[in-house]
Amino acid sequence: MTEDEAVQAMLDRGTRPLEPFPGTQLPWKCRCLTCGEVSSPRYNDVVNKGTGVCGKTCRSRKIAAQLTRDGATAAAVMLDWGWDALEDYPGAGKQWAARCVHCGVIKPKKLAHVQRGRGGCTSCAGRDxxxxxxxxxxxKADLQPLVDYPGSLQPWLCRCLRCGHIGTPTYAKVRTRGHQCWSCRSEKIADALRLDEEQAIASMLEKALDPLVAYPGSTELPWKARCMTCETVLDPGPTLHNIRGTQGGCPTCAERGINPAKPGYLYLVVHHTYQALKWGIANTEQRLSQHLSQGWELHARWDFDLTGDAWAFERQVKAWVRGQGIPRALKADEMKYRGHTETAFLSDISLQLVQKYIESLIGRSPDVPPKA
Structure with a gap:
């Protein structure tokens, strides 16, 4: 390409070069034939890419033209964001008086701010x-503020005029939901959950349990009862909370899990890779086989005529270990067959010490003693 061809190409597009042609990729000082401003566009950008020849006044006018909206369009945008314009559109970047369609307050807003999500109503938000x-x-919500207004989203120390308790509701939540009081809420929930004795007995009978004493008055208290299927007396019995949940009724009749009325055993196993020990109880040999298949080794075992007795010892072992501040060794995803809550690292407590403690509780040596 000759310099004359390059100059003519730039003239055809509205700018006059003021210096020799530097090449297609370098800035070329030119004067705009429209506004007279001097700028330095690249030949390749102007001719091959079609960008503007003027980087000054003409460019600014072009951008402004792209951003310019007619009044109707601008007003429609404002309305979409919750503002009803009260005067003609003043232009981009200028304050525009508008009324909030929700609360009616009049505020000066900028169209650009509203479009970017910064034009929310501070009155509706409670900030002003x-x-x-x-x-x-x-x-009006029966709350008496005890300190100055801290802001709509900050806790506000108040006294409930219904029950006298002191709480810290927020202005925003009270404005949206009405009366807020933790004490009143707790009483309301308790009233909704409270059962009379007839309803409580009906819940027990649904799970084939015959209450042997009067309703204790709380869903969280044990209720002595007799299983209507196997005649087992449950003392202490299940709580009504568990009965009405998914835990069922009589553990002796349970189709899954451990049956406390059947023979079982308490076991102590060790995993040398994890450097951890585990204690637990079971009804069947399958439970122990599951652990052995995952790398655990049997260290000791105590057999019982009733698994319920083994269960009591297991709970005591757990309380003793955790009471010394020793955490569990493994996480749930590290044990395929569960039981991670009954584990401890060998660095925290020795296998022999745990065995000795279990022997002191039960009063006898293991039925399956440790390997020599």
């Missing part, structure tokens, strides 16, 4: 509410 107005709203 006065202390007096905030107190009036709280009083």
């Amino acid at each position: 509410i006065t202390d007096e107005a905030a107190r009036q709203l709280m009083a």
Whole structure:
């Protein structure tokens, strides 16, 4: 390409070169034939890419033209964001008086801010509410503020005028949901969950349990009962909370899990790779086989006529170990067949010490003693 051809190409596109042609990829000082401003576009950008020849006034006008909206379009955008324009569109970047369609407050807004999500109503958000107005709203909700208004989203120390308790609801939550009080809420939930004795007995009978004493009055208290299927007396019995949940009724009749009325055993196993020990109970040999298949080795075992007795010892072992501040060794995903809550690292407590403690509880040596 000759310099004359390059110059003509730039002239055809509205700019006059002011210096020799530097090449297609380098800035070339030119004067715009439209506005007269001097800038330095690249030949390749102007001719091959079609970008503008003027980087000054013409470029600014082009951008402004792209951003310019007519008044109707601008007003529609404002309305979409919750603002009703009260005057003609003043232009981009200028304050525009508008009314909030939700609360009616009039605010000066900029179209660009509203479009970018920065044009929310501070009155609706409670940020420009006065202390007096905030107190009036709280009083209507039976709440007495004890300190100055801290802001709509901050805890506000108040006294409940219904029960007298002190709490810290927020202005925003009270404005949206009404009365807020932890004490009143707790009583409301308790009333909804409270059962009379007839309803409580019906719940027990649904799970084939015959209550042997009067309803203790709480869903969290054990209730002595007799299983109507196997005649087992459950003392202490299940809580009504568990009965009405998914835990069922009589553990002796349970189709899954450990049956406390059947023979079982307490075991102590060790995993040398994990450098951890584990204790547990079971009804069947399958449970122990599951652990052995995962690399655990049997260290000791105590057999019982009733698994319920082994269960009591297992709980005591756990309380003793955890009471010394020793954490569990493994996580749930590290044990395919569960039982991670009954583990401890050998570095925290020795296998022999745990065995000795179990022997002291049960009063006898293991039925399956450690290997020599």
